[in-house]
Amino acid sequence: MARIKPQALLNQSKKKKGPARISATTILICNLVVVVIILSLVATYRHWSQRSRNQTGSGLSTFEDTADSFADSKKYDLPGYAIMNTSKGYITVELYKDGSPMIVDKFLDLCQKGYFKGMPFRHVIKHYVIQAGHSEGLGAAEDWTKKGKLHSRLATSSPKQEAFMIGTSKTRDNTGFELFITTAPIPDLNDKILVFGRAVKGEDVVQEIEEVDTDEHYCPKSLVRIVDVTLKREI
Numbered sequence: 657m658a659r660i661k662p663q664a665l666l667n668q669s670k671k672k673k674g675p676a677r678i679s680a681t682t683i684l685i686c687n688l689v690v691v692v693i694i695l696s697l698v699a700t701y702r703h704w705s706q707r708s709r710n711q712t713g714s715g716l717s718t719f720e721d722t723a724d725s726f727a728d729s730k731k732y733d734l735p736g737y738a739i740m741n742t743s744k745g746y747i748t749v750e751l752y753k754d755g756s757p758m759i760v761d762k763f764l765d766l767c768q769k770g771y772f773k774g775m776p777f778r779h780v781i782k783h784y785v786i787q788a789g790h791s792e793g794l795g796a797a798e799d800w801t802k803k804g805k806l807h808s809r810l811a812t813s814s815p816k817q818e819a820f821m822i823g824t825s826k827t828r829d830n831t832g833f834e835l836f837i838t839t840a841p842i843p844d845l846n847d848k849i850l851v852f853g854r855a856v857k858g859e860d861v862v863q864e865i866e867e868v869d870t871d872e873h874y875c876p877k878s879l880v881r882i883v884d885v886t887l888k889r890e891i
Contacts, residue, residue, distance in 0.1 A: 735764060735887035738853070740772070742882050744865050747837075747858035748891060749822050756852035759824060763852060766833055767885045775835070776881040777865060779874045784842065786865055788882060789834040820859050823849035835882075839866045857891075 740747040751760045766772065772788075779787040821838045826849060836849050839862060845851065855862055869877045 733889075734760070735889050737856075737888040737891050738763070738767060739886045739888060739891075740858075740882055741884050741886070742777075742861060742865065743880050745858060745861035747855050747861050749853045750856045751853045752851070756850060759850050759852040762833065763824075764887065767887055770884075771833065772835070772882050772885045774881055774883070776879060777876060780866055780868055780870050780876055780880075781874050782866055783840045785839060786837050786862070787834060788837075790832050791834075818854070820855040820862060821845065821851050822853035822855060823851040826850055837862055839863065 734753060736751055736753060738749045738751060740749060751763070753760050775788050775790055777786055777788045778791075779785075819838050819840050823836045823838075823845070825834045825836070837855065838845065865880055868880055871877060
């Protein structure tokens, strides 16, 4: 075998190619591609995150709207009128479901439980108010028994509620759920009772109850009572 001379080996090593160098331009382009990919991923993530939040918010809004619609439909499904059968005749009461929803709900619940059956009219103050209740206590009528004597001296310039308004006492004591029916416009009505309806038929019956004989404490001398209450959606 022929021996290779050192000079020939040196020449051959010079002819071998070294590793290829990567130019700065190539590195820059690769970096830009990586940046573009990262930005695209971030943009995609933000897009889907926002879309998810919008869908969730839309779902909650739809649920709330549905709940509100259900509540409204339930409210309008409730009876709008109560017909009180008294020992003097019938009184039809329009219930203020929008203006006094909580009181109306309580009143309807008590009607369904028969709470008002046999309830007597405890106090009758002519040209002022009549009160029905199971308790013998005066309740909200206590102050009115004094004002009844001074009714002619009440300030006529005060804003007044109409007559034949139906309400219950604002105070929560042992008198239970009282019923008040005004027989004349009263300046301080809202200070004493929560109005939740108005007699739209049977005003003559209210006036007949108002005309019964009473003692010095405004208690009727003969029994006048509510026989029962019938609820109606419409009349």
